[in-house]
Amino acid sequence: MNLEHVARVADLNARYADAIDADRLEAWPDFFLDDGRYRITTAENVAQGLPLSIMYAASRAMLRDRVTALREANVYEGQRYRHVLGTPLITAPSPPSPVSGGGWGGGELRARTSFMVARVMRTGDTMLFATGCYEDHVVLDASGGARFAEKTVVLDSRQIDTLLAIPL
Amino acid sequence: MNLEHVARVADLNARYADAIDADRLEAWPDFFLDDGRYRITTAENVAQGLPLSIMYAASRAMLRDRVTALREANVYEGQRYRHVLGTPLITAPSPPSPVSGGGWGGGELRARTSFMVARVMRTGDTMLFATGCYEDHVVLDASGGARFAEKTVVLDSRQIDTLLAIPL
Amino acid sequence: MNLEHVARVADLNARYADAIDADRLEAWPDFFLDDGRYRITTAENVAQGLPLSIMYAASRAMLRDRVTALREANVYEGQRYRHVLGTPLITAPSPPSPVSGGGWGGGELRARTSFMVARVMRTGDTMLFATGCYEDHVVLDASGGARFAEKTVVLDSRQIDTLLAIPL
Numbered sequence: 001m002n003l004e005h006v007a008r009v010a011d012l013n014a015r016y017a018d019a020i021d022a023d024r025l026e027a028w029p030d031f032f033l034d035d036g037r038y039r040i041t042t043a044e045n046v047a048q049g050l051p052l053s054i055m056y057a058a059s060r061a062m063l064r065d066r067v068t069a070l071r072e073a074n075v076y077e078g079q080r081y082r083h084v085l086g087t088p089l090i091t092a093p094s095p096p097s098p099v100s101g102g103g104w105g106g107g108e109l110r111a112r113t114s115f116m117v118a119r120v121m122r123t124g125d126t127m128l129f130a131t132g133c134y135e136d137h138v139v140l141d142a143s144g145g146a147r148f149a150e151k152t153v154v155l156d157s158r159q160i161d162t163l164l165a166i167p168l
Numbered sequence: 169m170n171l172e173h174v175a176r177v178a179d180l181n182a183r184y185a186d187a188i189d190a191d192r193l194e195a196w197p198d199f200f201l202d203d204g205r206y207r208i209t210t211a212e213n214v215a216q217g218l219p220l221s222i223m224y225a226a227s228r229a230m231l232r233d234r235v236t237a238l239r240e241a242n243v244y245e246g247q248r249y250r251h252v253l254g255t256p257l258i259t260a261p262s263p264p265s266p267v268s269g270g271g272w273g274g275g276e277l278r279a280r281t282s283f284m285v286a287r288v289m290r291t292g293d294t295m296l297f298a299t300g301c302y303e304d305h306v307v308l309d310a311s312g313g314a315r316f317a318e319k320t321v322v323l324d325s326r327q328i329d330t331l332l333a334i335p336l
Numbered sequence: 337m338n339l340e341h342v343a344r345v346a347d348l349n350a351r352y353a354d355a356i357d358a359d360r361l362e363a364w365p366d367f368f369l370d371d372g373r374y375r376i377t378t379a380e381n382v383a384q385g386l387p388l389s390i391m392y393a394a395s396r397a398m399l400r401d402r403v404t405a406l407r408e409a410n411v412y413e414g415q416r417y418r419h420v421l422g423t424p425l426i427t428a429p430s431p432p433s434p435v436s437g438g439g440w441g442g443g444e445l446r447a448r449t450s451f452m453v454a455r456v457m458r459t460g461d462t463m464l465f466a467t468g469c470y471e472d473h474v475v476l477d478a479s480g481g482a483r484f485a486e487k488t489v490v491l492d493s494r495q496i497d498t499l500l501a502i503p504l
Contacts, residue, residue, distance in 0.1 A: 003339065003343050007174060013255075014257050021301075082299035082300065083254070083282060084253070086353070086421050087349075089351060114418060116420050118299045123327065124325040124326060126296050126324070128296055128462050128463065129462075131456060133418075157460040158458075172339070179337050182450075183425060189469075248493075250450060250467035250469075253422050286467045292493040294467060294492070
C-alpha cells in the first residue's frame with residue numbers, strides 16, 4: 001500500500017462525486033483524459049464476462065455531448081444526488097517513478113472504490129439509488145494532478161432503466 | 169492536496185460523528201471553538217443565496233444549552249443514528265505554517281465532506297435519514313488538535329420538519 | 337493520530353469488505369489470525385454490558401466452517417451486499433515499534449469504524465440492510481500486512497433475525 005496513491009485516488013473520486021452532487025456537470029468531463037473512457041455496467045455482466053455496457057463513452061468530447069443532452073432534457077430538475085465513497089483499493093500499483101524532492105510522483109494505477117448514491121427528490125423523499133464500485137484506471141502527473149484514463153461503474157443491481165440518464 | 173490536512177479533517181469529523189452516533193452528546197460542543205458557529209441549512213437555500221438557517225448557534229455555550237434541551241426532551245430514546253462520511257475536500261488550504269521537527273502544523277482551512285446519516289428505530293427499522301455535506305472552517309493547532317470555528321451542515325433535502333431536534 | 341495506522345486499518349477493512357461484497361467468501365477467514373475472534377452483537381447489548389453475541393467464532397477454522405455452511409445453504413444466491421465504511425478512529429494506539437528505514441512498523445492497535453451495508457436483491461430492490469461499527473483489534477506486521485486478532489461487529493439495530501446468515 002502506497003499512502004500517497006490511495007490519497008490521490010480518494011481525492012480524485014471525491015472531487016468527481018462533488019461535481020455531480022453539486023450539479024456542476026460541465027466539470028464532469030474534465031476528470032477524464034482527452035481519450036478517457038467511461039462505462040456503466042452491472043456486476044452480473046462482469047461475472048458473466050459480458051462486454052455489455054449500459055452507457056459507454058470513449059472520449060471527453062462524448063462526455064461533453066452527454067452533458068449537453070442532459071441539460072436539454074432537464075432531467076436534474078428537482079433532484080439531487082449524494083455520493084459517499086469508501087477507501088480506494090489499489091488493484092494494480094503504479095511502477096515506481098522518480099519523484100523530485102518533496103513533490104508528487106507520476107505514473108498509472110488501477111483502483112477499486114465502493115460507492116453508495118442517494119437520490120433526493122424535490123418532495124424531500126430520499127432513497128438509496130445505486131450501489132456498486134468504480135473500477136478506475138488513473139493517470140497521475142508529477143504536478144499532483146490525476147485524471148481517469150478509464151472509469152468503469154459496476155452497479156450491484158441489474159435493474160437499470162431509470163439509471164440511463166444519470167452520471168454516476 | 170496536503171495529506172496531513174485531509175487526514176486531520178477526516179479524523180475530526182469521524183470523532184464528531186462518533187460522539188453523536190454513540191449518544192455522547194455532551195461531548196458534541198467540545199468539537200467547536202469557544203465562539204464556534206454551527207448552522208444547519210439546505211442546498212436550496214445556499215443555491216438561492218438565502219441566509220436562512222434551520223438551526224444556528226454562535227458559541228459552544230449555545231450548543232451546550234441545546235444538548236441540555238435535547239436531554240430534557242428525551243428525543244433520543246429508542247433511536248440511534250449512524251453517520252458515514254466521505255473523504256474531505258480541502259476547499260481553502262491553510263497558509264503554510266512552521267512545523268517543528270516531526271510535529272503537526274497549525275493553521276486554518278476550509279473543507280467539504282459528504283455525509284449520509286441513517287436512523288435506526290427501536291423496532292429495528294432503518295432508514296436513510298439525511299444526506300448532504302459539511303462545509304467546515306477548521307482551526308488546527310500545533311499539538312495535533314483541531315476544532316471547528318464554523319460548521320455548516322448543508323442538507324440535500326428541503327424537507328426538514330423532523331430534523332429540527334437532531335445534531336447532524 | 338498516526339497517519340500510517342489509520343491508513344492501514346482503512347485498507348484492511350476495505351479489503352475485508354471487498355471480499356464479502358464480491359462474494360469471495362473463501363477469502364474472508366484469511367483476514368483473521370489463526371486464533372482470531374469474530375463476533376456480531378448489538379449496541380443495546382454493549383450498552384447493557386451483556387456478553388450476548390448473535391454470532392461468535394473463536395478461530396479462523398470456525399470461520400472456514402461457516403463459509404462452507406453458507407455455500408451449502410446457498411443463501412447468497414440472488415443477493416449482493418455493498419459496504420461503505422467511514423474513517424477509522426484509533427481507540428488504542430500501538431506502542432511505538434522500531435521501523436526499519438522507510439518500512440512499516442509492527443504492533444497492535446484498536447480501532448472503531450462506522451459502516452453501512454446495502455442489500456441488493458435479484459429483482460434490483462436495494463435497501464439499507466445494516467448499520468453499525470466495527471470494533472477491531474488489529475495486529476500489524478513489519479512487512480506491511482495486517483490481520484484481525486478480534487473483530488466485533490456492533491449493530492445499531494436489535495432486529496437481527498434475517499442477519500444470522502450474513503458475514504458483516
